Amino acid sequence: MRKKLILALLAVSLFLLGAKLKDREPNFNPPLEEVPSRILVKLHPDADIKGLSRDYGIELKRRLLLKGWAVFKVKNKGEVLRLLVSDARVLWAEPDYMARIADEDEEVIPNDAYFADQWYLKNNGGKEGFKKGADVKATYAWKFTTGSEEIVVAVVDTGVAYNHPDLKGKVIKGYDFINSDEDPRDDNGHGTMVAGIIGAKANNGEGIAGICWGCKIMAIKSFDSQGLGTYSELADGIEYAIERGARVINVSAGGDKPSLVLEEAVDRAQENNVVLVAAAGNDAGALLYPAAYSPKCISVGASDPEDKKAGFSNFGPHLDLVAPGVKIISTYPGGYAEGNGTSFAAPIISGAAGLLLSLKPNLTPEQVRKALIYTSDDVNGESLPGFDYYMGYGRANLLTLFQPIKLE
Amino acid sequence: MKKGVLFLLLSLFLMGGEGLEYTLIFRGGYRSLKAKIGEKETSLNLSLTGIKNSVLISETSEFYFGISYGKTSFGQELTFVSLPISISTSYSKPNYSIYAGAYWEPYVFSEELSLVLNPEISYSLSSHQWDVEQSAYLTGSVEGKVHFWDFRLGVLAMYEGQENIEPYAGVYFDYFWGSVKFTEKFQDLEGQSDEKIRPRIPVEIVLGSNFYSGEHLSGGISVGFLNGLSFHGEVGFTF
Numbered sequence: 272m273r274k275k276l277i278l279a280l281l282a283v284s285l286f287l288l289g290a291k292l293k294d295r296e297p298n299f300n301p302p303l304e305e306v307p308s309r310i311l312v313k314l315h316p317d318a319d320i321k322g323l324s325r326d327y328g329i330e331l332k333r334r335l336l337l338k339g340w341a342v343f344k345v346k347n348k349g350e351v352l353r354l355l356v357s358d359a360r361v362l363w364a365e366p367d368y369m370a371r372i373a374d375e376d377e378e379v380i381p382n383d384a385y386f387a388d389q390w391y392l393k394n395n396g397g398k399e400g401f402k403k404g405a406d407v408k409a410t411y412a413w414k415f416t417t418g419s420e421e422i423v424v425a426v427v428d429t430g431v432a433y434n435h436p437d438l439k440g441k442v443i444k445g446y447d448f449i450n451s452d453e454d455p456r457d458d459n460g461h462g463t464m465v466a467g468i469i470g471a472k473a474n475n476g477e478g479i480a481g482i483c484w485g486c487k488i489m490a491i492k493s494f495d496s497q498g499l500g501t502y503s504e505l506a507d508g509i510e511y512a513i514e515r516g517a518r519v520i521n522v523s524a525g526g527d528k529p530s531l532v533l534e535e536a537v538d539r540a541q542e543n544n545v546v547l548v549a550a551a552g553n554d555a556g557a558l559l560y561p562a563a564y565s566p567k568c569i570s571v572g573a574s575d576p577e578d579k580k581a582g583f584s585n586f587g588p589h590l591d592l593v594a595p596g597v598k599i600i601s602t603y604p605g606g607y608a609e610g611n612g613t614s615f616a617a618p619i620i621s622g623a624a625g626l627l628l629s630l631k632p633n634l635t636p637e638q639v640r641k642a643l644i645y646t647s648d649d650v651n652g653e654s655l656p657g658f659d660y661y662m663g664y665g666r667a668n669l670l671t672l673f674q675p676i677k678l679e
Numbered sequence: 680m681k682k683g684v685l686f687l688l689l690s691l692f693l694m695g696g697e698g699l700e701y702t703l704i705f706r707g708g709y710r711s712l713k714a715k716i717g718e719k720e721t722s723l724n725l726s727l728t729g730i731k732n733s734v735l736i737s738e739t740s741e742f743y744f745g746i747s748y749g750k751t752s753f754g755q756e757l758t759f760v761s762l763p764i765s766i767s768t769s770y771s772k773p774n775y776s777i778y779a780g781a782y783w784e785p786y787v788f789s790e791e792l793s794l795v796l797n798p799e800i801s802y803s804l805s806s807h808q809w810d811v812e813q814s815a816y817l818t819g820s821v822e823g824k825v826h827f828w829d830f831r832l833g834v835l836a837m838y839e840g841q842e843n844i845e846p847y848a849g850v851y852f853d854y855f856w857g858s859v860k861f862t863e864k865f866q867d868l869e870g871q872s873d874e875k876i877r878p879r880i881p882v883e884i885v886l887g888s889n890f891y892s893g894e895h896l897s898g899g900i901s902v903g904f905l906n907g908l909s910f911h912g913e914v915g916f917t918f
Contacts, residue, residue: 415760630760634870641868642763645816652815664816671814675758675765678809678821 305366310352313339318360327351342367379413381473381480385607389479390576391595391619405578405650405666407594407619409482412626412669417473418485419629424469424519424621425512427505428462429498430455431490432604435463437471437478438488445491446511448504455492460603464610465523466490467602468618469625478607479600482622486629489517494524502526506536513543518628521621522568523550523614525559537564546628546636548621550613552585565589569624569640572663573597573616578650580661584613590663591640592647594619623669630673646671701918702897704731706745708911710903711754716859717874722754722907723827723855725803727776731913744779751805751825762863763870764813766821770859774805774825784837791840795847797833802826803857811865819865827857827876833885845889853883853906880906887911 309332314320316339320331329351330344339362345351348366355364378393380386387395393410396403423443433442433456447455457463470488473480493508494500505524512520520540526533540547547568552559562570562585570589573581573596580586581596596616600609624639634642647665649657658664707728714723729747736742752771759766780799787793806824811817835849857876863869887901895917903909 415765631763633761634763638763638868638870641866645865645868646764646814647816649815657815671817673765675760675767676811676813676817676821677756678766678768678811678823 305348305368308344308346308348309367310343310345310348310355311335311365311367312341312343312355312361313363314341315360315362323358323360327354377414378410379417380410381413381484382476383471383473383480384477385479385600388600391599392480392482394576401576402578405574405576405595407482407623407667408670409623412482412623412673415673416485416626416630418470418483418626419632420485420487421632422483422519422625422629423487423489423515423517424483424521424625425489425491425508425515425517426462426466426469426521426618427491427493427508427512428457428465428521428523429459429494429496430457430462430492431466431488432457432460432463432602433490435467435602435604437475437481437602438463438466441470441472441486441488442466443487443489443515445489445515446508447492448507448511449492449495449500455490457490457492457604458496459494459498460608461494461498461523461614462490462492463604464599464601464608464615465521465618467607468599468615469521469622471602479602482619483625483629486622486625489515500524502530502533506532509536509540509547513539513545517545518632519546519548519621519624521548521618522561523612523617525549525552525562527557527559529560529563533561534564534567537561537567541567541636544635546621546624546639548617548624550617551587551590553583553612553614554585555583556585558585558587558589563587563589565591566637566640569620569643570663571613571617571620572661573611573613574650574662574666578648578666580651581611581613581616583611584616584661586660588660590660592620592644592663592665592667594623594667620667623667623672626669627672642672643667699734699736701732701734702915703918704733704743704745704913704915705729706731706747706911706913708909710907710909712853712855712907712909713879714855715875715877715879716753716757717759719757719874720879721757723876724750724752724754725774725776726750727774729776731778731915733915739784741782742779743781744777747776747778749774749776751803759859759861759872759874761870761872762861763868764817764863764865766861766863768823770805770807770823770825772805772807772823772825774803776801776803778802780831791838793837793839795833795835795837795849797831797835797849797851799829799831799833801829801831803829811863813865817865819863819868821861821863824860824862825857825876827855829853829855831883835885843891845891846886847888848886849884851883851885851903852881854878854881878906882906883909 332342394406471481473484493504549562551572572584572593575597594616599615644664649665727747727749731745733743751774778801833851837847
C-alpha cells in the first residue's frame with residue numbers, strides 16, 4: 272500500500288458489473304426495408320382478383336388510386352412474388368417498400384454490432400426496465416457532427432487498450448504516471464471502457480459506437496491495475512493533458528477530500544480553455560472531488576434506463592447533470608464489457624463536449640457546461656422541478672444541444 | 680417614421696438653395712444580391728421604398744441622397760453554428776437604408792449619346808430581437824443585426840436623342856461589405872456570432888430608362904442582373 276492519499280477512485284467508478292468479456296453474436300437489427308407480409312401487384316385489366324387470391328392464398332387489402340395496382344397480404348412473400356411474376360393475370364409484382372420522411376429529426380444509425388445494446392445512445396424500450404427515449408439521443412447529434420480529429424479528449428484513468436480493434440488508430444499515447452513511462456497501457460479495463468464510450472470507432476460493423484467517434488483519444492494512466500491512484504498522479508495527468516493540447520479531459524475518478532493541488536489542476540484546465548468532466552461518484556453520498564469543484568468543471572451523475580437517478584449516484588448542490596450510467600456496454604481489453612457507475616456516465620458527457628467543440632471550437636469551457644446543462648431534460652421535473660441535488664439540471668439531451676432553434 | 684419626415688425636411692432645407700433645381704423622388708425596388716455570409720453562399724434580399732432628393736449642380740452633374748425603408752432577408756434559411764446554441768433563420772426583418780450618390784457626364788459622344796458615371800454609397804441596417812422559450816431551461820432571447828455598406832460605381836451609356844425618354848445601359852462595379860451578427864442569451868449562457876457579408880459577383884449589368892413629362896414630372900425604371908437580380912422604379916417632382 273502506498274503512503275499516499277489513496278483515492279476512493281475507481282471504486283468510485285465502478286462496479287465493473289461483471290467485467291466479463293462478451294463473445295456474443297452481433298444482434299444488430301437493420302431498419303426494415305420492406306413491409307412484412309405485403310406485396311404490390313399490377314393486375315392485367317381482365318384479371319380475376321378472387322381467382323388470383325384463391326390460387327395463391329393471398330388476400331386483397333385494398334386497390335390503389337393508381338389504376339391497376341392493388342395491395343395483397345401474403346404469408347410466404349418471396350415464394351408468392353416469384354410465382355406471380357409469371358402469372359398471365361399479373362403485369363408486375365413487387366414488395367411494398369418502406370419510405371420515410373426526410374425531416375430534421377433524421378437520425379444517423381451506425382451499423383456497429385452492439386449498437387442495439389447501447390441503450391444510452393438510443394433507448395428503444397421494449398424490455399423490462401427500459402423506457403423508450405430514456406437516452407441522450409446521440410443519433411440525432413450525429414446528423415450535425417460525428418466529431419473532429421482536431422478535438423482530443425484525454426482519458427485520465429487506468430490507461431487505454433490502444434490496440435483494441437474498436438480503438439486502434441484513434442488513441443494518442445500519453446503518459447503512464449504509475450510506471451513512469453510512455454506506455455499508458457490499460458491493466459485494469461476501466462480506462463478502456465471510458466475511452467470506448469467517448470470515441471470508439473463507429474460504422475465499422477463491429478463492436479460499439481463511441482459518441483464522438485471522429486475525435487482522438489489521449490490515453491493517460493494515473494491509476495494502477497487495482498484502480499487506485501493519488502491526487503498527485505491525477506493532478507499530473509490533468510496537467511499533462513492540458514499541456515499536450517487536449518480540449519476535453521475525462522476524470523471518471525475522485526476522492527473524498529478537497530485538495531489544493533486538485534483544485535489548482537481544475538483551475539488550470541479552465542484557464543487553458545479545456546473542459547474537465549468529472550464523475551460524481553457511486554456512494555449515494557456527497558460528490559467526490561474534483562466533481563465537487565463544479566462550476567469549474569462539469570460534474571456528472573448517473574441515470575438508469577428508466578430515466579431515474581441511479582441508486583448509487585452521488586448527489587449534492589454541485590451536481591450539474593446526469594447521463595446514463597447503468598448497464599453501459601463498452602470496449603474492454605480483449606473484447607467488450609458491461610458496467611455500472613458514474614464513471615461511465617461522465618464519458619458520455621465528455622463525448623458530447625467533444626462533439627460540441629468539433630462543431631463550435633471557439634466555445635469556452637463555461638459555455639460548454641452551460642450549453643449542456645440548459646439543454647438537458649428535467650426528467651424528474653414532476654417531483655422536483657428545475658435544478659435539484661439528485662439529478663442536477665436533468666439528463667443530457669444531445670438533440671436539444673445540437674438542433675438549431677428556428678427563428679421566424 | 681418621424682425620423683423620415685425630419686430627414687426629408689432637412690434635405691429640402693439643405694438642397695433648396697437659391698438658383699438650384701432640385702427633385703423630390705419617390706423610389707421603390709427590390710435587390711437580390713448573390714452574397715457570402717461567412718462561408719455560406721446565399722442571396723441577400725432587400726426590398727425598399729423611400730425618398731430621394733436630387734439636386735442639379737451643373738449642366739453635367741447631379742447630386743442625390745435619400746433614405747429608404749424595407750425588408751432584409753436571406754435567400755434561404757441559414758444556420759449559425761458558432762453560437763453555443765445554434766440558430767437557423769431566413770431573417771426577413773425590416774431595414775433602414777441611407778444613400779448618397781451623383782451623376783456626372785464627363786464625356787459627350789454626340790448630341791444623342793453621352794457617358795454617365797454614377798458613384799453611390801449606401802448603408803443598410805436591420806435589427807430584431809426574438810424571445811425564445813425552447814425548453815425548461817432554454818429560455819431567453821436572440822438579437823440579430825444585419826448591416827452593410829454598399830459602394831457602386833456605374834458606367835452608363837445614355838441615349839438622349841428623344842424628347843421624353845432617356846434609355847441607358849451600363850455596368851456597375853458593386854461591392855458591399857458588412858456583417859450578420861447574432862447575440863443570444865439563455866439564462867446566463869451568452870454567445871455571439873459575427874459573420875462577414877461579401878459579394879460573390881461584384882459586377883452588375885443594368886438596363887433602364889428615364890421618362891419626362893413636362894418640366895416638373897419625371898420617372899425611371901431599371902433592371903439589374905449578373906450579381907443577382909434587381910429592379911427599381913421612381914417618380915420625381917422637380918421644383
